[in-house]
Amino acid sequence: METDSGDGSVRAPHPIARLLAFAGTRRRLTYLGCALSAASMLVGFGPYICIWFVARDLIAVAPRWGEATAVGSYGWWALGLAVGSIALYFAGLMCTHLAAFRCASAMRKRAVEHLMHTSLGYFDTHASGALRRVVDGCALETEGLLAHKLPDTAGSVAMIVGMLALFFLFDWRLGTACLIPVVISLACMFYMMGGRGMDFMTRYMGSLVKMNKTGTEYVRGIPVVKVFQQTVYSFRAFHDAIEEFTRLAQDYAVKWCQTPQSLSLTVISAAAGFLVPIAVLLAPGEHDLARFAANFAFYAIFSAVIPTAMTRVMFMSEAFQSAADAIARVEEVLAAPVIEAPATPRVPRDNAIRFENVSFTYTGADEPALDQVSFEIPAGSTVALVGPSGGGKTTAASLVPRFWDVSAGRVLVGGVDVRDMDPADLMDRVAFVFQANRLFSQSILENVRAARPEATRAEVMAALEAAQCQDIIEKLPDGVDTVYGAAGAHLSGGEAQRLMLARAILKDAPIVVLDEATAFADPENEAKIQAAFGRLARGRDGASRTVLMVAHRLSTVRRADRIIVLDRGRAVEQGTHEELLAAGGLYARMWADYEQAVSWKIRSTEGSGR
Structure with missing residues (x-):
């Protein structure tokens, strides 16, 4: 809920209020837990007051100690108050933990649920490591804040208020002496936590996300690093992220916090050092020296509470900064x-695809990836997108299943703008195989069945056979029931690509989008993938599917019904293979380069010594 700041502007709610919104009805338990924690701290002052009564009675009858008959009852009161303080604190933590668990769980669920409805293109620009850090790590940090730091903060506030009251309850002069280290410590904390401290926490959390992201990428690239016998320095981004985090933490700790933190710890740990000189100066002028001695004993003992109170305040400030950044990052994901x-x-009336003056620019990019692109793919036909790297082929293919929405123009399926279709209906109509494939840590059967969970085992086996996967199944120890990644059950890039084709065949969608489907295939796998293409282009009822194919290997597109040549985001040529060769344009030059590359061989020169 937003509030009016008084000057007409709208002020966002406090991070704690935004955080508690995730707890739902259990937020009341947070309030109750904080109240119980505050009550626990106030009750915890009781034993100190009992000590003052004991000291007062003993000093009043000294040396006739036996006349202090109430000392025993004060002791029992002190014990009861101490036990009561612990019980209240325990009950408060139970309440805040229940609310914290609900809040962290709701935060994770809402973030994951939101990501499930986010356009798939979002994941191309947001690494999985960074998203995991935000969804899981930030929820974990806020859990600690609500479960411990928030009730401790309420207790700390109650402790400070009660401490200030007690400072002036018995002797305001001695109380003022105890207050001096508190003021100095607070000034040091404001220096460390305010301004630059807030900026540090933002950069600190950003550095953690960056290190998590690059660390995930590095772990996935370890096989390459080991093959070439390189070190962590070979993955510069990960190394730089670690260096940045180290430098950031060291600079803040040494250059900014070292002196004020040392001063703060020194003064609060030596609070009695401020008390003794004042007591020495005041003692000669006291008329009731016994009462003054009792007051001094109370303040000397009570000063031990000051380090605990100020330490809690310091950790409270750090926790609030961390929580504010964490909730901001989670809200960024939710946005x-x-x-x-x-x-x-x-x-749609059919499965034809049409691009009408389509333009698209990635966020943060200066140049459009596609600029006024128009072409048509009749229902049941196969159209290939070719062109130099960076020409916009993959971008165009990703606009059909609506991984992104166009910046201008329209992408039509069956005469209907994809933005006017039900997203579930669009996904049911499109099957896609991209060069970056993902196999789950499940059996091969379940990996393929992911395309259509209700499919029978026989239907999965038929799809695997149509995708030319028989040799893959035969070599696996448990056949189609082999768990991918377990006991050395790994596949080559070309073999994984054939499994992706089996998924697409099993889905039996009327539109197929293929992006570099032979990118990782050796000649043997490529031949089998090409055979699978023929089966994929036909539905179970024998009708031809609408196929949009992106390819760098021109041999895979010769038989396409139409070829679209994209260069720098523009459709510069269209036609069949023969028509484009006859035109002598960009495609003809690419074909000549391809034929030259295919015929290229390494030859040895006799007698050259090479």
């Missing part, structure tokens, strides 16, 4: 664009 279903979804 990611989602694919919204239109109020009145339209149903």
Whole structure:
């Protein structure tokens, strides 16, 4: 809920309020837990007051100690108050833990649920390591804040208020002496935590996310690093992230916090050092020396509370800064664009695809990835997108299943703008195989069945056979029931690509998008993938599917019904293979380069010594 700041501007709610919103009805337990923690701290002052009564009575009858008959009852009161303080604190923590667990769980669920509805293109620009750090790590940090830091903060506030009251309850002069180290410590904390401290926490959390992201990428690239016998320095981004984090933490700790932190710890640990000189100066002028001695004994003992109170305040400030940054990062994920279903979804009349003056620019890019691109793919035909790297082929393919929404123009399926279709209907109509494939740590059967969970085992086996996967199944120890990644059950890039084709065949969608489907294939795998393409292009009922194919290997597109040549985001040529060769344009030059590369061989020169 937003509030009016008084000057007409709208002020965002406090991070704690935004955080507690995730706890739902259990936020009341947080308030109750904080109240119990505050009450625990106030009750915890009781034993100190009992000590003062004991000291007062003993000093009053000294040396006739036996006349101090109430000392025993004070002791029992002190014990009871101490036990009561512990019980209240324990009950408070139970309440705040229940609320914290609900808040962290709701935060994770809402973030993951939101990501499930986010456009798939979002994950191309946000690494999985960084998202995991935000969704899981930030929820974990806020859990600690609500479960421990927040009730401790309430207790600390109650402790400071009660401490200030007690400072002036018995002798305001001695109380003022105890207050001096508190003021100095608070000034040091404001120096460390305010201004630059807030900026540090933001950069600190950003550095953690960056290190987590690059660390995940490095772990995935370890096989390459080991093959070439390189060190962590070979993965410069990971090394630089570690160096940045180290430098950031060291600079803040040494250059900014060392002196004020040392001063703060010194003065609060030596609070009695401020008390003794004042007591020495005041003692000669006291008329009731016994009472003054009792007061001094109380303040000397009570000064031991000061380090505990100030340490809690310091950790409270750090926790609030961390929580504010964590909730901001989670809210950033929750603000990611989602694919919204239109109020009145339209149903395509067929499976034809049409690009009408489509332009698209990635966020932060200076130049458009696609610029006024127009072409048509009739229902049941196969159209290939080719062109130099960076020409916009993959971008164009990703606009059909609506991984991104166009910046201008329209992408039509069956005469309907994809933005006017129900996203679930669009996903049901499109099967896609991209060069970056993901196999789960499940059996091969379940990996393929992910395309259509209700498919029978026989249907999965038929899809695997159509995708030319028989040799893969035969070499696995448990056949189709082999768990991928277990006991050395790994596949080559080309073999994984064939499994992706089996998924697409099993889904039996009327539109197929292929992006560099032979990118990781050796000649043997490529031949089998090409055979699988032929099967994929036909549905179970024998009708031809609409196929949009992106390829660098021109041999895979010769038989396409139409070839679109993209260069620097523009469609510069269209036609069949023969028509484009006859035109003598960019495609003809690419084909000549391809034929030259295919015929290229390494030859030895006799007698050259090479």
